[in-house]
Amino acid sequence: MKKVIDIFSVLFLITSLTACSPDFNGSRTGNNNQLIMEYTAFNTTDTQDFVVEAGDIIHVEIVIEDGLLSYKIQKDDDEPVAESESIFYSSEFDVEAEESGTYTVTVTGEKAKGSIKFVVESAK
Template identity: 40%
Template structure:
Protein backbone atom coordinates (compact mmCIF):
# COMPACT_ATOMS: atom_id res chain seq x y z
CA UNK A 1 0.00 0.00 0.00
CA UNK A 2 2.87 2.38 0.77
CA UNK A 3 4.30 1.75 -2.71
CA UNK A 4 0.96 2.61 -4.34
CA UNK A 5 0.67 5.85 -2.36
CA UNK A 6 4.23 6.82 -3.24
CA UNK A 7 3.60 6.00 -6.92
CA UNK A 8 0.46 8.19 -6.94
CA UNK A 9 2.32 11.11 -5.36
CA UNK A 10 5.19 10.70 -7.82
CA UNK A 11 2.82 10.63 -10.82
CA UNK A 12 0.93 13.70 -9.58
CA UNK A 13 4.21 15.57 -9.08
CA UNK A 14 5.39 14.71 -12.59
CA UNK A 15 2.09 15.85 -14.10
CA UNK A 16 2.27 19.11 -12.15
CA UNK A 17 5.88 19.74 -13.19
CA UNK A 18 5.07 18.94 -16.81
CA UNK A 19 2.12 21.34 -16.81
CA UNK A 20 4.26 24.14 -15.37
CA UNK A 21 7.06 23.47 -17.83
CA UNK A 22 4.73 23.80 -20.82
CA UNK A 23 3.20 27.15 -19.88
CA UNK A 24 3.44 29.61 -22.76
CA UNK A 25 2.05 32.84 -21.30
CA UNK A 26 0.98 34.19 -17.95
CA UNK A 27 0.46 37.93 -17.87
CA UNK A 28 -1.33 40.74 -19.66
CA UNK A 29 -1.08 42.17 -23.15
CA UNK A 30 -2.83 45.25 -24.51
CA UNK A 31 -2.44 47.47 -27.51
CA UNK A 32 -3.97 49.94 -29.92
CA UNK A 33 -2.76 52.41 -32.57
CA UNK A 34 -0.55 54.25 -30.05
CA UNK A 35 0.81 51.55 -27.73
CA UNK A 36 1.64 47.89 -27.16
CA UNK A 37 2.25 46.88 -23.54
CA UNK A 38 2.95 43.44 -22.09
CA UNK A 39 3.69 42.32 -18.55
CA UNK A 40 4.41 38.65 -17.94
CA UNK A 41 5.60 36.18 -15.34
CA UNK A 42 5.92 33.53 -18.07
CA UNK A 43 6.50 34.21 -21.77
CA UNK A 44 7.39 31.25 -23.99
CA UNK A 45 5.60 32.37 -27.14
CA UNK A 46 5.20 35.35 -29.47
CA UNK A 47 2.66 38.16 -29.43
CA UNK A 48 2.28 41.07 -31.80
CA UNK A 49 0.34 44.26 -32.44
CA UNK A 50 0.05 46.61 -35.39
CA UNK A 51 0.30 50.39 -35.23
CA UNK A 52 -0.41 52.86 -38.02
CA UNK A 53 2.40 55.40 -37.75
CA UNK A 54 3.52 58.54 -39.57
CA UNK A 55 6.89 59.85 -40.69
CA UNK A 56 8.60 61.48 -37.71
CA UNK A 57 6.74 59.47 -35.06
CA UNK A 58 8.94 58.07 -32.31
CA UNK A 59 8.22 54.91 -30.33
CA UNK A 60 9.45 55.07 -26.74
CA UNK A 61 10.50 51.51 -25.91
CA UNK A 62 11.06 50.07 -22.45
CA UNK A 63 12.21 46.50 -21.82
CA UNK A 64 12.42 44.95 -18.35
CA UNK A 65 14.11 41.54 -18.38
CA UNK A 66 13.90 39.80 -14.99
CA UNK A 67 14.55 36.26 -16.32
CA UNK A 68 14.98 34.39 -19.58
CA UNK A 69 15.28 36.36 -22.81
CA UNK A 70 13.08 38.38 -25.12
CA UNK A 71 13.45 39.09 -28.84
CA UNK A 72 11.98 42.17 -30.52
CA UNK A 73 11.07 42.56 -34.19
CA UNK A 74 9.49 45.65 -35.79
CA UNK A 75 8.52 45.43 -39.47
CA UNK A 76 6.71 47.64 -41.95
CA UNK A 77 3.81 46.36 -44.08
CA UNK A 78 6.25 45.09 -46.76
CA UNK A 79 7.98 42.92 -44.15
CA UNK A 80 11.11 45.07 -44.01
CA UNK A 81 12.67 45.19 -40.56
CA UNK A 82 13.20 48.60 -38.98
CA UNK A 83 14.35 47.10 -35.66
CA UNK A 84 15.40 43.55 -34.79
CA UNK A 85 17.25 42.34 -31.73
CA UNK A 86 17.56 39.06 -29.84
CA UNK A 87 18.03 38.67 -26.09
CA UNK A 88 17.25 42.33 -25.40
CA UNK A 89 18.43 43.34 -21.92
CA UNK A 90 16.63 45.71 -19.58
CA UNK A 91 16.80 48.99 -21.46
CA UNK A 92 15.04 52.11 -22.70
CA UNK A 93 15.41 53.42 -26.24
CA UNK A 94 13.56 55.10 -29.11
CA UNK A 95 12.56 53.65 -32.46
CA UNK A 96 12.21 56.45 -35.06
CA UNK A 97 9.64 56.03 -37.83
CA UNK A 98 10.88 57.10 -41.27
CA UNK A 99 7.73 56.62 -43.38
CA UNK A 100 3.95 56.47 -43.09
CA UNK A 101 2.96 52.80 -42.80
CA UNK A 102 1.43 50.12 -40.60
CA UNK A 103 4.11 48.52 -38.44
CA UNK A 104 4.01 45.14 -36.70
CA UNK A 105 5.67 44.92 -33.28
CA UNK A 106 6.49 41.31 -32.34
CA UNK A 107 7.75 40.15 -28.93
CA UNK A 108 9.03 36.59 -28.51
CA UNK A 109 9.93 35.24 -25.09
CA UNK A 110 12.15 32.33 -24.10
CA UNK A 111 11.48 31.55 -20.45
CA UNK A 112 11.03 35.29 -20.04
CA UNK A 113 9.76 37.22 -17.04
CA UNK A 114 9.36 40.99 -17.18
CA UNK A 115 7.64 43.55 -19.38
CA UNK A 116 7.84 45.45 -22.66
CA UNK A 117 6.21 48.65 -23.77
CA UNK A 118 6.11 50.47 -27.09
CA UNK A 119 4.42 53.85 -26.75
CA UNK A 120 4.07 56.47 -29.50
CA UNK A 121 5.36 59.77 -28.12
Protein backbone atom coordinates (compact mmCIF):
# COMPACT_ATOMS: atom_id res chain seq x y z
CA MET A 1 0.00 0.00 0.00
CA LYS A 2 2.88 2.38 0.79
CA LYS A 3 4.28 1.86 -2.72
CA VAL A 4 0.95 2.87 -4.25
CA ILE A 5 0.85 6.05 -2.14
CA ASP A 6 4.47 6.82 -3.07
CA ILE A 7 3.73 6.33 -6.77
CA PHE A 8 0.67 8.61 -6.62
CA SER A 9 2.68 11.22 -4.70
CA VAL A 10 5.41 11.23 -7.34
CA LEU A 11 2.84 11.44 -10.17
CA PHE A 12 1.06 14.32 -8.41
CA LEU A 13 4.35 16.19 -7.96
CA ILE A 14 5.32 15.72 -11.61
CA THR A 15 1.88 16.87 -12.77
CA SER A 16 1.99 19.90 -10.48
CA LEU A 17 5.41 20.98 -11.70
CA THR A 18 4.59 20.63 -15.38
CA ALA A 19 1.30 22.51 -14.99
CA CYS A 20 3.07 25.71 -13.94
CA SER A 21 3.27 28.27 -16.70
CA PRO A 22 6.56 30.10 -17.23
CA ASP A 23 6.91 33.83 -16.72
CA PHE A 24 8.25 34.25 -20.25
CA ASN A 25 8.67 31.91 -23.18
CA GLY A 26 9.71 33.61 -26.39
CA SER A 27 12.23 35.99 -27.91
CA ARG A 28 13.17 39.55 -26.99
CA THR A 29 15.23 42.22 -28.74
CA GLY A 30 15.71 45.59 -27.06
CA ASN A 31 18.02 48.60 -27.35
CA ASN A 32 17.88 52.43 -27.34
CA ASN A 33 15.32 52.53 -30.15
CA GLN A 34 13.33 49.31 -30.17
CA LEU A 35 11.64 46.64 -28.11
CA ILE A 36 10.46 43.61 -30.06
CA MET A 37 9.05 40.54 -28.37
CA GLU A 38 7.32 37.41 -29.63
CA TYR A 39 6.02 35.02 -26.99
CA THR A 40 3.89 31.98 -26.32
CA ALA A 41 3.86 32.81 -22.60
CA PHE A 42 4.20 36.27 -21.04
CA ASN A 43 3.28 36.53 -17.34
CA THR A 44 5.59 39.23 -16.09
CA THR A 45 6.63 42.86 -16.57
CA ASP A 46 9.40 44.01 -18.91
CA THR A 47 10.85 47.49 -19.53
CA GLN A 48 13.08 49.15 -22.11
CA ASP A 49 14.50 52.69 -22.21
CA PHE A 50 14.50 54.61 -25.51
CA VAL A 51 16.58 57.68 -26.33
CA VAL A 52 14.14 59.91 -28.21
CA GLU A 53 14.42 63.34 -29.86
CA ALA A 54 11.53 65.81 -30.00
CA GLY A 55 9.36 65.01 -33.01
CA ASP A 56 10.39 61.33 -33.18
CA ILE A 57 7.62 58.77 -33.50
CA ILE A 58 7.33 55.64 -31.37
CA HIS A 59 5.55 53.18 -33.66
CA VAL A 60 3.62 50.50 -31.73
CA GLU A 61 2.30 47.16 -32.98
CA ILE A 62 0.54 44.86 -30.52
CA VAL A 63 -0.72 41.40 -31.46
CA ILE A 64 -2.72 39.57 -28.81
CA GLU A 65 -3.59 35.96 -29.53
CA ASP A 66 -4.56 35.15 -25.94
CA GLY A 67 -4.51 36.70 -22.48
CA LEU A 68 -4.18 40.36 -21.52
CA LEU A 69 -1.50 43.00 -22.02
CA SER A 70 -0.85 46.36 -20.38
CA TYR A 71 1.64 48.99 -21.58
CA LYS A 72 2.90 52.42 -20.64
CA ILE A 73 5.22 54.88 -22.41
CA GLN A 74 6.58 57.48 -20.01
CA LYS A 75 9.31 60.14 -20.05
CA ASP A 76 11.13 60.26 -16.72
CA ASP A 77 8.54 60.76 -13.95
CA ASP A 78 6.15 62.74 -16.18
CA GLU A 79 2.60 61.65 -16.94
CA PRO A 80 2.57 58.73 -19.41
CA VAL A 81 2.33 59.78 -23.07
CA ALA A 82 0.46 56.53 -23.82
CA GLU A 83 -1.01 53.91 -21.52
CA SER A 84 -3.57 51.12 -21.53
CA GLU A 85 -4.37 48.35 -19.07
CA SER A 86 -5.61 44.80 -19.58
CA ILE A 87 -6.18 45.03 -23.32
CA PHE A 88 -7.25 41.88 -25.14
CA TYR A 89 -7.23 43.07 -28.75
CA SER A 90 -4.50 43.78 -31.31
CA SER A 91 -3.70 47.36 -32.31
CA GLU A 92 -1.23 49.55 -34.18
CA PHE A 93 -0.58 53.24 -33.56
CA ASP A 94 2.04 56.00 -33.35
CA VAL A 95 3.05 58.19 -30.40
CA GLU A 96 4.87 61.44 -31.15
CA ALA A 97 7.49 62.59 -28.64
CA GLU A 98 6.96 66.26 -27.82
CA GLU A 99 10.23 66.49 -25.87
CA SER A 100 13.67 64.93 -26.19
CA GLY A 101 14.77 62.56 -23.47
CA THR A 102 14.64 59.01 -22.20
CA TYR A 103 11.29 57.32 -22.55
CA THR A 104 10.59 54.07 -20.73
CA VAL A 105 8.30 51.46 -22.24
CA THR A 106 6.76 49.12 -19.67
CA VAL A 107 4.83 46.05 -20.79
CA THR A 108 3.00 43.58 -18.54
CA GLY A 109 1.47 40.32 -19.70
CA GLU A 110 -1.19 38.23 -18.00
CA LYS A 111 -1.32 34.78 -19.59
CA ALA A 112 -0.50 36.60 -22.81
CA LYS A 113 0.42 35.04 -26.14
CA GLY A 114 1.38 37.14 -29.16
CA SER A 115 3.91 39.86 -29.96
CA ILE A 116 4.76 43.50 -29.42
CA LYS A 117 6.87 45.97 -31.33
CA PHE A 118 7.84 49.45 -30.10
CA VAL A 119 10.19 51.15 -32.56
CA VAL A 120 11.52 54.73 -32.53
CA GLU A 121 11.30 56.31 -35.97
CA SER A 122 13.47 59.40 -36.39
CA ALA A 123 11.81 62.66 -37.39
CA LYS A 124 14.86 63.60 -39.47
